[in-house]
Amino acid sequence: MRVLIAGAGLGGLCLAQGLHHAGFAVTVLERRSASGEQPATYGIHLNADGMSALRDCLPEKPWQRLLDSSALAPDKIRFHDQDLRPLAVRDNEAHGDTGPDLRRRAVSRDALREALLTGLPDGTVLWNKQVNGYTETTEGIRVHCADGSTHSGDLLVAADGSNSRLRGMRLPGLERQDLGIVNVSGRVTLTEPLLAQLPAALTDGSVNNVVPSGPGWLFMSTWDAPASGRYLVWAWAESRDTYPADPTAMGRAALRDHVAQRTARWAPGLHRLVTSTGTDTIAAIPLRTMPALEPWQPSAVTLLGDAIHNMTPMAGIGANTALRDADELRRALVAGGPLTDRVATYEGAMRGYANEALALSTRNARSAATTGRLPRAAFRTVLRAAEAVPAVKRRIFPAPPPRH
Template sequence: MQQEKIPTIIIVGAGLGGLSLYHALIKNKDKKEFNVKIFERESCPTDRWQGYHIGLSNYGAQSLLNCIPSSIALNLPKAMPNSIPDIEIHGITITDQIGNVLLTPPTKPFKDVYELAKISRGLSSMITYRDRLRDVLLEDVPVQWNKKCIKYVEIQGGVWVFFEDGSQEYCNILVGADGINSPIRKQKLPELQIFDYGITHVGADVSVPKLLMDKINKIHGNILACKTLGTKGDSTFMMTRLIPIKQEQNDEKNEPHYRATLVYSYPSEFDNIDVESDKVKVDDNDPASVIEHVKRLIRTLRPDCELTDLLLELWDLAPKTIPNDPIKFPFKTYNPVQRRMMRDIDPMSIKSWTSSRVVLLGDAAHAMSPILGLGANNAIQDADKLSQALLKYTDNTISFIGEYEKEMLKRTSADVLRSRTVTFKISMPVGPFGVFIRDNILKFMNVMINIYSFADNLIFKN
């Protein structure tokens, strides 16, 4: 009797989604065995900056734990330290331009990622270090680095994958997990369009001294994700963990510091306000000039108040060069502070998908605004759903891919459009009357959400 040949799956992209899928397929090999290969265009794990803090939701946590083996799960506290009771509140607060709290949705306390994953109603999240989560997921994964996919050719029963270095690989199923600029998506679905918001955002990881963090917490409380709304279409966002990080050995004050993510968003038209001045040059290859640009916008668009002063202090902590000394600086890698355009992949730009042996996952399929923190969670959910669908694989049918795509598109299209709607709503310039209306709507929503949560807890006690 001839032994059945083990099918090959190639994953292009070693981000959170691609790595989660790799682990899930290996974890389920007793149910269905695959020869799994994973390729990444970066030259090494530290070749590119790996992102800010993210909020891992209860649904994302459920899918992550479904995907990874227990040996990897044991290392998750490196990326998502257990919650600190009475110190950290894993939620979000929204304030107006001077720091008055407008909206603080209630959150359910949880002690670790396992307890988070058990929350079945509502939406809770745990602030997670994205770069460290990727490091954890990279453990024991034989990624083939410096392999940029440039095209593929489908043949009967399989796919040939071609790389920039001239090499090629054959597989039965090709998974494109290679981000918003995915060459695989562009070939598979050239009609699928990228939607430009006309909004610029600038992000930075910073090290915040305790004295400054204490001032910020007086305004926001100990809530780990804080958003402030301006009146000119601008907004700021800060996400942190209240866990001290190691500082330089020559820090004279020996003051505790905290790792934080800053994001400043504003209408892209403001990128032109400095162009007329010969004294002002904003160069995205010069982080110092971008930071000064952000500070000028904050001073111009925000009122004189304590919150504005704190924001300027925070942005002054952003690295003004590209540091690469792992001992002197508290993070392994830095992203040069650059202006970036806010974009998503428009699910309405195509009527239907044609299922084939080429399948998409994560940002390659449904990049979305980061405003609601749904991107990484959806990528991990994709990996979970696709790994389960692949258990149905046979040489004679790929109908399971259509089933995966149908579920994925329904789930993620709604999130893409919802994130876009919220982004536009908070990015509209408003006058004094508009501010009054906006703030009171958010305050009313805050009351209603808290009433609903209270009633829900009475009815559905966990």
């Protein structure tokens, strides 16, 4: 089988590795150059789903490169109030049901990309190939690129990101929704004076959330970068209509000053995190999401990753879900049978877990941006109850499914 993959992102390359290792003929068409600018990111936390997909798709050499270029990270989600008093901790490590290969890891996007390219034969990835569309023929799929070239295959996988033009052809009318929420993100180097003002739980690599009594929500996580030292990434979530102006039109300094004003009466260390952030790292990110995915008829064109289930970053699982897609599609294709049956198997499974992820990330985003004091107070009360009563904690923080 000849498989064409539009997009050399994480999901597309993971699929290419898995299919090549299984003996498929794979061609990846990527619009950027090999050394071109990659999507902006501070790093990725690989959870059990992502690690399981990578372990199953990657041969030994790229798998080892991934392990060598990443670091173990605590699999904990902490909630604090604005004075850094603990509200609750979701400790996924306490369940002890994740295999040793699947523990949560932190990796830079560039390092993960290099691991995913390791060992692929020359010519597998064709750079500077902007896919403009495709034609279904009696012999399969013919893909048309902006440079005038065409490429033929039996299956086309659209892995071309959240603004996928192939999605518009395959599933016209399926579009992302704007949630009316804008995140302001920033990155700050963790200097010794700054570290002295923060509890260790905020800088150990786990996920931290500050849930204030008033509007807004602050997300934080730390990263180690060999070239630039240790830094903390934060993201402030707030409803678009509560900013002083359109946040996407505000300057970087104005965005930082707005978050600084919102956190002025918080714990001094949190406020200083914001005021110490260089404006060159500040960005406004409107939150958009795909709606729940309804069934469609399978064909010789399918989709994975952000091209089909782009979600908000508020659950931290977008990249991991794309990697899971790659493994799920690989498994379906290797299983054999008529092509559309294999595609249907993948798409049915993908819609199930993707809709759960979409719902979770959207729910988290809306909870973070709520301006209602009553629901915010109720949520903080539930978190405190969960930390105090094990039965409540098991209910709101159920154990993750085992993966080995």
